[in-house]
Amino acid sequence: MEHPILFISIILEKLGLPIPHGPIGNTFLEKLCEPYMTYTWFVMIFLVVVGKLTLSNIEMIPGKGQNFWELAIGGMYDFFNDNMGRELTEKLFPMIATFALYIAVANLIGLIPGFMSPTSSINTTLALTIIVWITHHIIGFRAHGVGYIKHYLGPIPVLIPLMFPIELISNIARLLSLSIRLFGNIMAKETLLGILFMLAGAYFAPLPIMLLGVLVSLVQAMVFVLLTVVYFGQSNEHAH
Amino acid sequence: MAKLSTEMIHLLGNYGHIGFTFVAAIFIGLGGGIYLDEKFFDGSTSPWFTFIGLAFGVAAGFKSLFDILKTPAAKSKDEDSEG
Numbered sequence: 001m002e003h004p005i006l007f008i009s010i011i012l013e014k015l016g017l018p019i020p021h022g023p024i025g026n027t028f029l030e031k032l033c034e035p036y037m038t039y040t041w042f043v044m045i046f047l048v049v050v051g052k053l054t055l056s057n058i059e060m061i062p063g064k065g066q067n068f069w070e071l072a073i074g075g076m077y078d079f080f081n082d083n084m085g086r087e088l089t090e091k092l093f094p095m096i097a098t099f100a101l102y103i104a105v106a107n108l109i110g111l112i113p114g115f116m117s118p119t120s121s122i123n124t125t126l127a128l129t130i131i132v133w134i135t136h137h138i139i140g141f142r143a144h145g146v147g148y149i150k151h152y153l154g155p156i157p158v159l160i161p162l163m164f165p166i167e168l169i170s171n172i173a174r175l176l177s178l179s180i181r182l183f184g185n186i187m188a189k190e191t192l193l194g195i196l197f198m199l200a201g202a203y204f205a206p207l208p209i210m211l212l213g214v215l216v217s218l219v220q221a222m223v224f225v226l227l228t229v230v231y232f233g234q235s236n237e238h239a240h
Numbered sequence: 241m242a243k244l245s246t247e248m249i250h251l252l253g254n255y256g257h258i259g260f261t262f263v264a265a266i267f268i269g270l271g272g273g274i275y276l277d278e279k280f281f282d283g284s285t286s287p288w289f290t291f292i293g294l295a296f297g298v299a300a301g302f303k304s305l306f307d308i309l310k311t312p313a314a315k316s317k318d319e320d321s322e323g
Contacts, residue, residue: 079246165296165300166296166300166303167300169265169272169296169297169300170261170265170300170301170303170304170307172268173261173264173268173300174261176267176268177264178257180260181257181260219249219252222249222252222253223249223252223253223256223257226249226250226252226253226254227253227257230254
């Protein structure tokens with residue numbers, strides 16, 4: 001579902017770049033100009049610029065901007081520390097915190113007219129999820145070597161032929177559920193807002209959904225990050 | 241407030257995806273079974289791998305339910321209620 005007006009797409013169209021009319025483009029350039037791609041770049045630029053503006057001169061006594069970041073980053077750091085241990089947090093904090101900030105901003109940006117959430121496209125969420133999924137296997141193999149496969153063999157050797165496919169399926173199900181939940185929630189929010197805006201935008205019909213949208217956006221970002229942390233922690237600890 | 245919201249996030253994260261994981265596991269099992277039947281064995285084994293895959297998918301769904309019950313958050317909650 002498309003927003004009525006996406007201002008980056010309009011700017012790009014004025015510049016002469018091809019904008020795909022459907023959800024996905026045909027040529028390579030059209031694919032690069034898809035709304036979720038351009039808004040992903042927008043979110044990344046936004047995060048970099050805001051970080052640069054608020055943190056350019058770090059002081060002993062923090063100002064407004066630095067205070068916000070200290071609260072957000074410190075809170076996330078403590079949260080990861082509680083859930084997956086100090087060692088992993090030191091190693092993976094930049095990645096997971098970036099995911100958290102990116103997903104939160106990407107979800108919330110869709111509430112502003114003229115913007116869309118990049119996370120309302122399955123491509124974005126699947127990309128994020130595949131990174132998380134591969135990373136949690138890498139963590140497992142680095143922590144246990146070949147013995148990591150014991151995570152997937154169940155408690156008793158006799159049950160291996162039964163347990164191995166089951167564990168494999170439930171592991172791949174993580175890939176599916178993590179990506180589709182984020183995508184589904186955000187796309188539902190975007191679609192609902194679009195429809196309500198079309199039907200009764202003049203009577204502020206989308207307003208309650210916007211309120212819910214703020215909640216859903218933040219909660220989904222938190223849930224994604226929490227599950228990422230839980231998966232990392234699980235693959236790092238010993239097999240049962 | 242801070243403690244309450246952290247607990248809320250834990251509950252949402254751990255138990256909010258029960259339904260979806262269950263369904264995803266079943267569909268992955270079923271899809272794998274159908275793939276084995278139709279593409280790998282060219283339909284010569286037709287209904288069998290589909291059913292075996294479905295059975296494994298359902299089993300994997302229940303297994304992921306048990307895993308969710310055993311997550312650290314659930315454990316720490318038990319300890320809290322005991323201590």
